[in-house]
Amino acid sequence: MIALEKRPEPSRAFSLAAPLLAVAATMFFGGVLFALLGKDPFEAIQTIFWEPLFGQHWRYYSPQLLIKGAPLVLIAIGLSLGFKAGIWNIGAEGQYIMGALFGAGVGLAFYPTESVFIFPLMVLAGALGGWLWAMIPAVLKVKFGTNEILVSLMLVYVAEQFLASMALGLMRNPQGMGFPGSRNLQQYASAHNAELLSGTGMHWGVVAAFIAVIFGYVLLARHRLGFAIRVTGDAPRAAAFSGVNPARLVLFCLGMSGLLAGLAGVFEVAGPAGQVTIDFNVGYGFTAIIVAFLGRLHPVGILLAAALMALTYIGGDIAQSKLQLPAAAIQVFQGMLLFFLLALDLFTNYRLRLGRKEVV
Amino acid sequence: MTQPLLSLTSLTKAYPGVIANSDVSLKIAPGEVHALLGENGAGKSTLVKMIYGLVKPDSGQMQMNGQPFAPAEPSAARTAGVGMVFQHFSLFDAMSVAENIALGMENAPKLGALSAQISAVSEEYGLPLSPDRIVGDLSAGERQRVEIIRCLLQNPKLLIMDEPTSVLTPQEVEILFKTLRKLSAEGTAILYISHKLEEIRTLCDTATVLRLGKVVGHCTPRETTTREMAELMVGKLLQTPTRAGQQAGDVVLSLTGLRAPAPNAFGMALKDISLELRAGEVLGIGGVAGNGQDELLAALSGERPVPRGMVHFKGEDIGPLGPTARRERGLLTAPEERMGHAAAPDMSLTENAMLTGAVREGLDKGGFLDWPAATRFAQSIIDKFDVRTPGTHVAARSLSGGNLQKFVIGREVMQRPEVFVVNQPTWGVDASAAAAIRQALLDLAKNGAALIVISQDLDELMEISDRFAALNEGRLSEPRPAQGITVEEIGLLMGGAHGMEVAHV
The missing domain is CATH 3.40.50.300 (P-loop containing nucleotide triphosphate hydrolases)
Known part of the structure; x- marks a missing residue:
């Protein structure tokens, strides 16, 4: 008989080891998966984890690490605040899209005026867009007790329709010869979120991501609000007893994660993506959920987890082109990471007992 | 002396890290009302669970009417004539009294016949209870009667009662005691667990006192003061609050x-x-x-x-x-439920000190929290209220109930309400x-x-x-x-x- 036994204290060692074990397990079972697909598992794993950093084209790939990692960090930091308090924003993808649309909208509205104020205005608009989109599930939850998981998730699909409508209609490039998609913001100096140091991938979104990590850390470790978030997650009744207002906490957590997702959106649309297109969003909002958990909802952990996820994204792309691995296999590989992490997470608070079941 | 109904010899049961019962022996005669006394964690529950077949002893023997008795599961214990009324009831709110009783019986008779039996038993033992009522509508005292009648229908020779009066009014306690005395007069032995010493003095013939899993004494409650019994339980002189x-x-x-x-x-x-x-x-x-x-x-x-x-x-x-x-x-308060209400179980004592101490102890400086000061505050609670813990860093859930309670009360008292x-x-x-x-x-x-x-x-x-x-x-x-x-x-x-x-x- 196998039984789970609650540990008297959460195991700190296991809490730190679980992400590493999860990565190891993912490599192993991912390798099995690739082998079953008829690819050399060692080559595949090496391509995914090694090639982007140390392969012959590392100069081209490694800036991608920051470009892919920054939006993940921004979104995941926001999500982790809510997740810690048991407030589940699953719709960061929608908030990311709305942030991009608001930001791009402001930029396009000013075209072709050149001014140093345009980009900061776009950033503010992007943050506002994400915040507003997250306020919908937040207000509905506070006022009517709706489930924020469902509402925020469904709003992703609404946001995607908005995006399509904008790319085909209002924001379509008038000089684009009928092709869908907006003007390219990379060619509009005042709105372009350009690389700060050429060839590094470093743009304002990366700066914002690092600031978000510090902000998240200070908030959770030192501030009253962060403490309220942690207590609510551990014991909601104790939080209420200590004076936490649950409604305000919901508004704060959802609002904050929406705002950060919106920021990620605007930095992306004005920088690496450059334009509003139908398929502008590539799932950062969902991947960030994995990143948040992989990073143990800890700001520094999230930074490392985002780097790892970005690596699998880039490595996955290389593996697709080089080894002809199907895109779905890469997604399964990324999914495994979350799966193993959550499974191993159990052992932080529980230990396995083999032997006869004891009735107590 | 008559042959004992139940005799336990050198029962020992150990759990990882703790010996719940060590070399426990006792005898119960038919019709005897026997009290089992002890503080929380003294091993009372483990002992009765062994008698009721929920837990197997590591060593030692039990005898029932002179025959070896080793129930592998509760149904075996029930067949042998042991009934138990738990402190926490296991009843379904949405079902009637009769349905609930039928669920707990082996080979329950048809519902109509069972209802008649229930009415008869309730009449006989002065436990008013209608078999058709929905359990959700019953008071705690009435729910307990459902559990007792469920046991009585099996004609037990030994009835174990775990803290039966904690949910009753004094009048309901009187009714219960009348029933128990009548059962005892008919030859049913009762093993009565309680920490209410006054009750034990009124009801019980003999008492066995457990401390840290060992039998530390026997006494005749009627001839012993509550103070003496309490001191036997804790093993030291008690300070009466002045x-x-x-x-x-x-x-x-x-x-x-x-x-x-x-x-x-x-x-x-x-x-x-x-x-x-x-x-x-x-x-x-x-x-x-x-x-x-x-x-x-x-x-x-x-x-x-x-x-x-x-x-x-x-x-x-x-x-x-x-x-x-x-x-x-x-205006400070301390709620009843320590774990999860007064304290956050997975958080450290420092964090739990912050939980209510932030305002009055000046631990919150413009929204930023002064953790070193919170640790000092937690430590002062631990020192002043004798909270047994390795330090302020341990999670609240790892403290025993009494220690956490001292911490929670101490936290508020220290804030000069x-x-x-x-x-x-x-x-x-x-x-x-x-x-x-x-x-x-x-x-x-x-x-x-x-x-x-x-x-x-x-x-x-x-x-x-x-x-x-x-x-x-x-x-x-x-x-x-x-x-x-x-x-x-x-x-x-x-x-x-x-x-x-x-x-x-």
Whole structure:
């Protein structure tokens, strides 16, 4: 008989080891998966984890690490605040899209005026867009007790329709010869979120991501609000007893994660993506959920987890082109990471007992 | 001496890290009412679980009527004539009494026949209970009768009762005792677990005292004082809380027609509660669990704010204020449930000290938290209230119930409340810790604080209260001086036997 036994204290060692074990397990079972697909598992794993950093084209790939990692960090930091308090924003993808649309909208509205104020205005608009989109599930939850998981998730699909409508209609490039998609913001100096140091991938979104990590850390470790978030997650009744207002906490957590997702959106649309297109969003909002958990909802952990996820994204792309691995296999590989992490997470608070079941 | 019904010889049971029972022997004769005494964690539950077949002893023998007895599971124990009434009932709210009883029986008869049997047994033993009623509508006392009748239908030779009176009014206790005496007169032995020593003196013929898993003594309760029994249980001399009678000061807290709707389907609405609390006095509030205790505490702590005009603190209307604002003014509270309500289980003691201490201890500096100061505050609670723990970094859930309770009460007491409201301050706490907590409460009153102590332990209330009131169905009785009040009067204030008269026997 196998039984789970609650540990008297959460195991700190296991809490730190679980992400590493999860990565190891993912490599192993991912390798099995690739082998079953008829690819050399060692080559595949090496391509995914090694090639982007140390392969012959590392100069081209490694800036991608920051470009892919920054939006993940921004979104995941926001999500982790809510997740810690048991407030589940699953719709960061929608908030990311709305942030991009608001930001791009402001930029396009000013075209072709050149001014140093345009980009900061776009950033503010992007943050506002994400915040507003997250306020919908937040207000509905506070006022009517709706489930924020469902509402925020469904709003992703609404946001995607908005995006399509904008790319085909209002924001379509008038000089684009009928092709869908907006003007390219990379060619509009005042709105372009350009690389700060050429060839590094470093743009304002990366700066914002690092600031978000510090902000998240200070908030959770030192501030009253962060403490309220942690207590609510551990014991909601104790939080209420200590004076936490649950409604305000919901508004704060959802609002904050929406705002950060919106920021990620605007930095992306004005920088690496450059334009509003139908398929502008590539799932950062969902991947960030994995990143948040992989990073143990800890700001520094999230930074490392985002780097790892970005690596699998880039490595996955290389593996697709080089080894002809199907895109779905890469997604399964990324999914495994979350799966193993959550499974191993159990052992932080529980230990396995083999032997006869004891009735107590 | 007659042959014992049940004899236990050298029973030992160890769990990882703790020996629950070590070399325990005892004998119970037919018809004997045998008390099992001991503090929490003394091993009483493990011992009865071995008799009832829930736990297997590591070594030692049990004999029933001279035959070896080793039940592998509860049904084997029941077949051998052992019945057990648990402290926590295992009943389905949505089903009728008869259906519930049928579920717990092997080869239950048809429902109609069973109903007739239930009526017969309830008549015979003075346990009024209608088989058709839905369990969800029953009072705690009536639910217990369902459990007892379920046992009696199997004609037990030995009935084990685990803390049966903790949910009963004094009148209901009387009914229960009559039933138990009748059973005993008919030759059914009763193994009675309780920490209410006065009850044991009234009811039981013999007592076995356990401490840390070992038998430390036997006594005849009728010839032993409660104090001697308590000292046998804890193994040391008990400090009786002392207090100096003193003049009550100004009114610090007043409730005027306090009403609050029930928080949920299982809650109780507060109905028109009025009282005035003066500095330096202790108001004891008794009542059977579930009559509005939690709701009253929530209305006072600010967890559930109430409309204007109902709660005044030193003349200020604080009804709509939340917990933090009330704390700031000096109104502190400690809820009944330690784990998850008074304390966050997975958080450290430092963090739990921050939980309510942030405002009054100056741990919150413009929104930023001073953790070193919180650690010092937690450490001072640990030192002053003798909380046994390796340090301030351990999670609250790793503390024993009594230690966590000392921490939770200490945390509020250390913040110098002007009014302190506490629900069940010594619930599940061992005798010496309970005495320390009561003394701390009395010291608080002596220094001029006003206290409301909500408790289901009448002995405790009598020991520390200046005035006494009872909650019944969300209403509070008129507070009256505690001195000279009798248990019968208290029982009537608490709502008598919940409308149930003793059946004609």
